[in-house]
Amino acid sequence: MKIAVAGTGYVGLVSGVCLAAKGHDVVCVDVDETKVDKINRGEPPIYEVGLAELLEQTLGTRLRASTDLKAAVIESDLSLIAVGTPFDGSAIDVSFIRQVAREIGVALRERSDYHMVVVKSTVVPGTTDDVVLPILERESNKKAGVHFGVGMNPEFLREGDAISDFMNPDRIVVGGNDDKARDMLASVYAPFEGVEIVRTNPKTAEMIKYAANSLLATLISFSNEIGNLCAGIGDIDAMDVMRGVHLDKRFSPILADGSRIFPSSNTYLEAGCGFGGSCFPKDVKALIAHGQRHGQTMSLLDAVIAVNAAQPQKMLEMLDGHIANRKGVHIAVLGLAFKPGTDDMRESPSIPVIRALAAEGAVIHAYDPIAADEARHTFADIDINYADSMAAAVADAEAVLLMTRWDEFEALPEIVHTLEPSPVVIDGRRMLDKDDVPRYEGIGL
Numbered sequence: 001m002k003i004a005v006a007g008t009g010y011v012g013l014v015s016g017v018c019l020a021a022k023g024h025d026v027v028c029v030d031v032d033e034t035k036v037d038k039i040n041r042g043e044p045p046i047y048e049v050g051l052a053e054l055l056e057q058t059l060g061t062r063l064r065a066s067t068d069l070k071a072a073v074i075e076s077d078l079s080l081i082a083v084g085t086p087f088d089g090s091a092i093d094v095s096f097i098r099q100v101a102r103e104i105g106v107a108l109r110e111r112s113d114y115h116m117v118v119v120k121s122t123v124v125p126g127t128t129d130d131v132v133l134p135i136l137e138r139e140s141n142k143k144a145g146v147h148f149g150v151g152m153n154p155e156f157l158r159e160g161d162a163i164s165d166f167m168n169p170d171r172i173v174v175g176g177n178d179d180k181a182r183d184m185l186a187s188v189y190a191p192f193e194g195v196e197i198v199r200t201n202p203k204t205a206e207m208i209k210y211a212a213n214s215l216l217a218t219l220i221s222f223s224n225e226i227g228n229l230c231a232g233i234g235d236i237d238a239m240d241v242m243r244g245v246h247l248d249k250r251f252s253p254i255l256a257d258g259s260r261i262f263p264s265s266n267t268y269l270e271a272g273c274g275f276g277g278s279c280f281p282k283d284v285k286a287l288i289a290h291g292q293r294h295g296q297t298m299s300l301l302d303a304v305i306a307v308n309a310a311q312p313q314k315m316l317e318m319l320d321g322h323i324a325n326r327k328g329v330h331i332a333v334l335g336l337a338f339k340p341g342t343d344d345m346r347e348s349p350s351i352p353v354i355r356a357l358a359a360e361g362a363v364i365h366a367y368d369p370i371a372a373d374e375a376r377h378t379f380a381d382i383d384i385n386y387a388d389s390m391a392a393a394v395a396d397a398e399a400v401l402l403m404t405r406w407d408e409f410e411a412l413p414e415i416v417h418t419l420e421p422s423p424v425v426i427d428g429r430r431m432l433d434k435d436d437v438p439r440y441e442g443i444g445l
């Protein structure tokens with residue numbers, strides 16, 4: 001199928017390149033000429049594992065980039081809208097979606113046969129039907145369901161695993177207003193054999209995306225609240241508590257041979273210093289705001305956000321017991337990105353922690369395997385010593401705050417054992433064995 005993808009951010013580019021790799025003819029479109037030129041030179045403008053290789057494999061044969069959306073739509077059977085939907089505090093901003101829909105609508109005037117327009121961006125329920133569809137009809141002077149189809153097809157891509165998530169989907173949600181639209185959208189995924197497809201209307205498809213992210217965020221805040229209570233009561237380790245929970249066979253089914261399946265969702269059921277990134281915080285807040293507009297108070301999700309907002313502070317509360325006055329004290333912060341495998345700093349729990357330490361006058365030594373450059377932008381106004389290694393960051397530290405679950409931090413105990421006096425280690429991800437470090441504190445302990 002000939003596919004035009006509007007937007008070459010992480011969703012648009014990953015989708016475009018993967019669909020090309022699966023045999024479709026794809027044009028990735030962006031208003032940013034620099035990005036388009038980069039893609040056409042085979043240089044991905046973002047980092048994702050495997051993206052450069054797939055781009056190289058498809059570029060010039062099944063994939064190209066362009067700034068001309070109108071031409072791309074006229075030449076294509078299907079358009080995917082994958083532009084950003086930033087949250088402004090009260091609603092998601094759909095101005096990029098509107099703009100792209102207008103341009104696609106204008107292009108549709110020049111198409112004689114049926115064309116399918118699909119929203120892939122995360123948008124609140126109702127956006128495809130109530131915003132995109134009317135714009136397309138107005139600009140094209142044609143009728144949805146007759147001359148063109150409209151659909152919604154959310155993405156479920158984790159940053160850092162986006163290519164593998166796209167190429168090996170666990171489910172595909174096909175939202176459309178009629179069978180013709182749904183069939184055409186489903187046919188895009190025909191090369192993905194054996195994958196469960198949810199066929200539904202666009203509003204439901206939009207809601208599935210928010211429900212999925214909200215549930216995962218809820219699991220994290222639930223675990224954090226339980227962890228905080230364990231720590232508050234004393235003599236309870238939330239790690240043991242959650243292991244006891246995970247071993248319920250409804251969370252870890254027992255197979256006929258007695259072995260167990262531990263679903264990876266259980267990793268969201270562990271206490272830590274909070275979730276971040278460009279999706280969970282934004283999507284949960286957007287759903288809360290959307291609920292309010294529909295007269296529905298989202299009390300549970302309100303609490304999910306409140307627990308998460310307070311969670312990074314727990315790191316400092318644990319530090320209070322060891323070093324209450326942090327002025328001039330050397331403190332190492334290990335991990336700056338919101339999760340391992342990315343340099344993304346957006347909504348990272350390290351941000352409030354570092355800002356608080358800076359305000360208290362601490363001397364901050366920060367280390368992250370790949371996010372230091374991003375962090376320099378985030379903390380442009382703060383004096384931070386960026387270390388080249390974990391060992392360098394902790395060398396003079398009286399305390400070490402472990403904020404991101406990078407594998408290499410597993411070697412921290414070895415380094416700590418060489419230091420005299422031994423720094424207190426505050427483990428925000430519960431990734432170390434508490435007995436491996438002389439002075440250990442952990443979330444939920």
Ligand code: UGA
Binds near residue numbers: 157160277278
């Ligand atoms: C998330 C969802 O996992 C994807 O399914 C979804 O498509 C994506 O948002 C999106 O809306 O585009 P992502 O934000 O990349 O993906 O990251 P996750 O790996 O899910 O991590 C989100 C937060 O959960 C992080 O702060 C991380 O520290 C935390 N997390 C992640 C855990 O606490 N435990 C885990 O096992 C994994």
